[in-house]
Amino acid sequence: MKRRLRSGLSASLLAVAACVALHSPDSLAARAAQTILKETCQGCHTPEADNALSRISHQRKTPEGWLMSIARMQTMHGLQISDDDRRTLVKYLADTQGLAPSETDGVRYALERRLNTVEKFDDQTSQMCGRCHSGARVALQRRPAQEWERLVNFHLGQWPSLEYQALSRDRDWFDLARKDTVPLLAKRYPLDNPAWKKWLSTAPKAEALVGDWSFSGHLPGKGELAGVMSVTADGSDTFKVSVKGQYADGSPFNGDGSAILYTGYEWRGNVIIDGVTMRQVFAAQGNAMRGRMFEAEHDERGLDFVAAKQGSSRLLAVQPGYLKAGVETEITLIGSGLTGKPNFGKGVEVVEVLEQSPERLRVKLKAAANAQPGLRNVTVGTLKGPTLSVYSKIAEVKVVPEFSVARVGDGGGSTPKVQGRFDAEAWGKGADGKPYRIGVFPAQWSVEAFDDRAKEDEDVKFAGTMQADSGVFTPGDAGPNPQRKMSTNNAGNLKVIAAVDDAGKSLTGEGHMIVTVQRWNNPPIP
Numbered sequence: 001m002k003r004r005l006r007s008g009l010s011a012s013l014l015a016v017a018a019c020v021a022l023h024s025p026d027s028l029a030a031r032a033a034q035t036i037l038k039e040t041c042q043g044c045h046t047p048e049a050d051n052a053l054s055r056i057s058h059q060r061k062t063p064e065g066w067l068m069s070i071a072r073m074q075t076m077h078g079l080q081i082s083d084d085d086r087r088t089l090v091k092y093l094a095d096t097q098g099l100a101p102s103e104t105d106g107v108r109y110a111l112e113r114r115l116n117t118v119e120k121f122d123d124q125t126s127q128m129c130g131r132c133h134s135g136a137r138v139a140l141q142r143r144p145a146q147e148w149e150r151l152v153n154f155h156l157g158q159w160p161s162l163e164y165q166a167l168s169r170d171r172d173w174f175d176l177a178r179k180d181t182v183p184l185l186a187k188r189y190p191l192d193n194p195a196w197k198k199w200l201s202t203a204p205k206a207e208a209l210v211g212d213w214s215f216s217g218h219l220p221g222k223g224e225l226a227g228v229m230s231v232t233a234d235g236s237d238t239f240k241v242s243v244k245g246q247y248a249d250g251s252p253f254n255g256d257g258s259a260i261l262y263t264g265y266e267w268r269g270n271v272i273i274d275g276v277t278m279r280q281v282f283a284a285q286g287n288a289m290r291g292r293m294f295e296a297e298h299d300e301r302g303l304d305f306v307a308a309k310q311g312s313s314r315l316l317a318v319q320p321g322y323l324k325a326g327v328e329t330e331i332t333l334i335g336s337g338l339t340g341k342p343n344f345g346k347g348v349e350v351v352e353v354l355e356q357s358p359e360r361l362r363v364k365l366k367a368a369a370n371a372q373p374g375l376r377n378v379t380v381g382t383l384k385g386p387t388l389s390v391y392s393k394i395a396e397v398k399v400v401p402e403f404s405v406a407r408v409g410d411g412g413g414s415t416p417k418v419q420g421r422f423d424a425e426a427w428g429k430g431a432d433g434k435p436y437r438i439g440v441f442p443a444q445w446s447v448e449a450f451d452d453r454a455k456e457d458e459d460v461k462f463a464g465t466m467q468a469d470s471g472v473f474t475p476g477d478a479g480p481n482p483q484r485k486m487s488t489n490n491a492g493n494l495k496v497i498a499a500v501d502d503a504g505k506s507l508t509g510e511g512h513m514i515v516t517v518q519r520w521n522n523p524p525i526p
Ligand code: HEC
Pocket: 001, 002, 003, 037, 040, 041, 042, 043, 044, 045, 055, 056, 059, 069, 070, 073, 076, 077, 078, 079, 080, 081, 089, 147, 150, 151, 154
């Protein structure tokens, strides 16, 4: 397939401007990248004014987005490039043609590999572009109309059967894509955006991230954790990382690794925790890092992560984040610069400060028996942010994620199983009658057939096993199962049930999990 690769000007100016801030144009890495672009890309991508190349210079995207484009050049167009050169290019392109932090807001779940996210886009985008891959893949790119249109052309050219596929043949996909979707995308996700120019000129230097970071996290099926992540410089925009932490149940969370910073804030780390490689996908801005840390081989096993640089002042988390009226409980505040006096709002008394360091403040609290149910703003001196839930009675239990996908695996195949991992969230009813989130509670977990079909096919028996006390579901082996009707595989359609005990009363919540086949095509951005 031949495509016309034509030029445009605004983006090349942008690329030049970009070099100045995040990459001095004559830095070694920038020169190496420009040489690679010339030697490996220019054969097909036409040179344009201001050192630009057709197509390449007219798009901005995340490091993962650039990696996917170049990997696609290799698989679809026979591009030859070494892994080292590809790394150099991804770094350079993400730095000079990346996305501003505000441009990734709301769609970072795709980078963080939260694959159970149920996306919310307008109907047009979901139906036209969100049926084969995530809508986030689209929302994480910036292009002028012409480049969006070429992307549409590429889709139909590469997959001519697209228009006959289910969920596409209900409409004139190609015509609608060109006439409606392209203008919409060009307006919503334009190449030229003041936020990006501003970020290029204000992005802090990578050195600003060197130091000790106090962190807090939560791993579904395991609980909360906290600790310190030490970051030392190891080359330009690359770091050595050492993590020392502990779960609330006392088990350790320690390890070492490395990280690289793209685009001035896109932190990507690899840390080995107790022999298991975990990836870090964080947005690092100023004195805060936020994102997700997950196992490289099992991205469903991951924790929400927030960190504050030591020396700065920030209140990150309240662990646990709830307290029952009339009851005394120990609560730990995590952050940095926690030097002031803690306050937990109306009806909550600090009985005793058990431990206070700038990173940790452990207190014994008591909520009055008649304390009003609802959220309290927690403060330490002038620091604020997180809330504490006061409750007297749980009104409702929710299974999180409400809808999820687990996948069969192993069984002699090359793909590991994808587990289901759940939290039981308790919700209360506030004085105003409105529901409020109390927090994650221990629960007893089970699965049931989702419908009659699942019952008849004995999905509960074959699809996998739910660990009763942790909410971790391990699917069955991959491959046909002679014990099942027509030797089908261990797929299933299940209800996920959490039973939470509230003072002797059991409340249940229900979620939905599909156990399905392996994900064979698993690019960095789903
Ligand atoms: C053998 C020819 C060839 C080489 C070499 C090549 N490309 Fe491409 N590239 C294409 C073609 C053809 C298209 C348009 C069709 C498509 O998008 O696949 C394209 C499109 C692109 C696009 C636009 C994709 C999109 O999503 O719209 C980017 C970005 C890109 N190339 C980057 C690169 C980079 C970076 C290199 C060098 C590392 C490179 N290409 C090398 C042939 C090539």
